[in-house]
Amino acid sequence: MKNINRHLRLALLGGLCFINTPLVSGQAHTMSKEYHAPQDPAVRQKLQAWQELKFGLFMHWGTYAQWGVIESWTLCPEDEPFINRGGVHGGDYFEYRNAYEKLQTTFNPVRFAPEKWAAAAKAAGMKYMVFTTKHHDGFCMFDTQETDYKITDSNTPFSSHPRSNVTKEIFDVFRKDSFMIGAYFSKPDWHNENYWWRYFPPKDRNPNYDPARYPERWKNFTTFTYNQIRELMTDYGKVDILWLDGGQVRPVHVAGKTGRDGSQYYNQDINMPKIATMARQLQPGLIMVDRTVAGEYENYTTPEQEVPEKPLPYPWETCMTIGNSWSYNKDDQFKTSQVLIQTLIKVVSRGGNFLLNIAPGPEGDWLPLAYERLADISNWMKINSEGIYGTEPCAPYSQENIYFTKSTKQNLLYAFWLSEKEAVVLPPEINISLEGIGKKIKQVSLMGTSTPLKYARKKDTLIISIPSSGKQQQQLKYSAVFKIVYE
Known part of the structure; x- marks a missing residue:
């Protein structure tokens, strides 16, 4: 070294x-x-x-x-x-x-x-x-x-x-x-x-x-x-x-x-x-x-x-x-x-x-x-x-500042939104590629919160709406992680 x-x-x-x-x-x-x-x-x-x-x-x-x-x-x-x-x-x-x-x-x-x-x-x-x-x-x-x-x-x-x-x-x-x-x-x-x-x-x-x-x-x-x-x-x-x-x-x-x-x-x-x-x-x-x-x-x-x-x-x-x-x-x-x-x-x-x-x-x-x-x-x-744990890579692996893993045992996709600054400030809308997930989306949530997020799907793109109140992302640092449940 x-x-x-x-x-x-x-x-x-x-x-x-x-x-x-x-x-x-x-x-x-x-x-x-x-x-x-x-x-x-x-x-x-x-x-x-x-x-x-x-x-x-x-x-x-x-x-x-x-x-x-x-x-x-x-x-x-x-x-x-x-x-x-x-x-x-x-x-x-x-x-x-x-x-x-x-x-x-x-x-x-x-x-x-x-x-x-x-x-x-x-x-x-x-x-x-x-x-x-x-x-x-x-x-x-x-x-x-x-x-x-x-x-x-x-x-x-x-x-x-x-x-x-x-x-x-x-x-x-x-x-x-x-x-x-x-x-x-x-x-x-x-x-x-x-x-x-x-x-x-x-x-x-x-x-x-x-x-x-x-x-x-x-x-x-x-x-x-x-x-x-x-x-x-x-x-x-x-x-x-x-x-x-x-x-x-x-x-x-x-x-x-x-x-x-x-x-x-x-x-x-x-x-x-x-x-x-x-x-x-x-x-x-x-x-x-x-x-x-x-x-x-x-x-x-x-x-x-x-x-x-x-x-x-x-x-x-x-x-x-x-x-x-x-x-x-x-x-x-x-x-x-x-x-x-x-x-x-x-x-x-x-x-x-x-x-x-x-x-x-x-x-x-x-x-x-x-x-x-x-x-x-x-x-x-x-x-x-x-x-992080119990996961494996998921294509397309990353897109811009978003990185993916998926559970090895459940139908779960994790999308890590990497922040440019220490504090996470999410935009009103986030588009996520679903290249590696071809099935129906059941629920989307932000790790650290319990309230499901609103979303829409257009072909292989998942569009997540972020509440304007900002409460969903309070105290989040470095990266927000979206948990996506699919069938």
């Missing part, structure tokens, strides 16, 4: 068109162009259950929160606009890297209280969570036995805290609140001697040596990776999703990627079949998300900071930041509640899930504004969540 500047754009990614919405941009995230449905019935069942959850919480957290810098990426020696060390230590890379790795010795998030996060997320309608157990920098937020570069090591001040194994604490708390649990895990590990060998300086995000030339070193790295994933699948209770990042770590025959000079990346085969077999023996039905690596271990795709214009023919999830940064930054510019709620609507109208990232700070809590945003979403959900 990357910390990147926000702007408006209509993106074309992987041959698919994406909705124009406030986004962040930077290094392109390339979606896989192929999808291989999982063959394991338990995985298919878990995947179907996950698709019904609609809204999830993502959390990027590590020692980098102390500096408020882009997570891990300031260690990467690539000349990319989103990688900026800001002249720290005179711009000397190796001094910077040493100082970064010493952040372990000052990391002490004493305000850590995951119950607060779970309560706020649950109230906002979130039903699953994904936590960064390890990002690319290699610092482990769990009690691994494979390295001392971890939150529970004696070099980390927080290790003396009774809740120092934060991954276990977070998983247990959210699981108790009935969340589906996801473990983010970075396949590359820039701290590990067998990925970035200290004999050579790092050159880019890839190994700084050729694994084919030093096969024993690469074998040690694959063993390290296997053992860490086994720990997460063994010691942390029920895990539903293994969310793997770092798509350059893949066999060369499925790489499909080249460096900036046109050269093929090194063959970084970590034996995913062996990892998957082990992980699913320990966690039956485990959803695996090997991002951007098309094949049997990418059980759903993850368009980053984007919303497809139309439903995709496979499971997918938009992962997006609440502000401009995946990691904590006290000066981050958060998206408005209006943008967040309307993004959720757009994602669900296309049949996807929305994974919203909120980053804890160095003391172990979110910024107050994050709680405010979730409270706003909660208030909106209290009125309109019926149109």
Whole structure:
């Protein structure tokens, strides 16, 4: 994940068109162009259950929160606009890297209280969570036995805290609140001697040596990776999703990627079949998300900071930041509640899930504004969540500022009228396409009210009359939702 500047754009990614919405941009995230449905019935069942959850919480957290810098990426020696060390230590890379790795010795998030996060997320309608157990920098937020570069090591001040194994604490708390649990895990590990060998300086995000030339070193790295994933699948209770990042770590025959000079990346085969077999023996039905690596271990795709214009023919999830940064930054510019709620609507109208990232700070809590945003979403959900859960896409999916879903079990169509301003002010008359509903309309109402609305139908257009008194829309914010009952 990357910390990147926000702007408006209509993106074309992987041959698919994406909705124009406030986004962040930077290094392109390339979606896989192929999808291989999982063959394991338990995985298919878990995947179907996950698709019904609609809204999830993502959390990027590590020692980098102390500096408020882009997570891990300031260690990467690539000349990319989103990688900026800001002249720290005179711009000397190796001094910077040493100082970064010493952040372990000052990391002490004493305000850590995951119950607060779970309560706020649950109230906002979130039903699953994904936590960064390890990002690319290699610092482990769990009690691994494979390295001392971890939150529970004696070099980390927080290790003396009774809740120092934060991954276990977070998983247990959210699981108790009935969340589906996801473990983010970075396949590359820039701290590990067998990925970035200290004999050579790092050159880019890839190994700084050729694994084919030093096969024993690469074998040690694959063993390290296997053992860490086994720990997460063994010691942390029920895990539903293994969310793997770092798509350059893949066999060369499925790489499909080249460096900036046109050269093929090194063959970084970590034996995913062996990892998957082990992980699913320990966690039956485990959803695996090997991002951007098309094949049997990418059980759903993850368009980053984007919303497809139309439903995709496979499971997918938009992962997006609440502000401009995946990691904590006290000066981050958060998206408005209006943008967040309307993004959720757009994602669900296309049949996807929305994974919203909120980053804890160095003391172990979110910024107050994050709680405010979730409270706003909660208030909106209290009125309109019926149109979010238990629904599926409905053609024409959207028309102008109106987005559609329909119930999977009843003859109900939901039309989300997105407001340009925070307060909803409906026009006297609203025309809604009924392209996906060919039968008779029985009743139309506005969510949050009990009085049926007057309407007329002209062919495939439903004309809804809005009372001039305005009482029907009092206190509505961000989006009005029309509930349409049909035969």
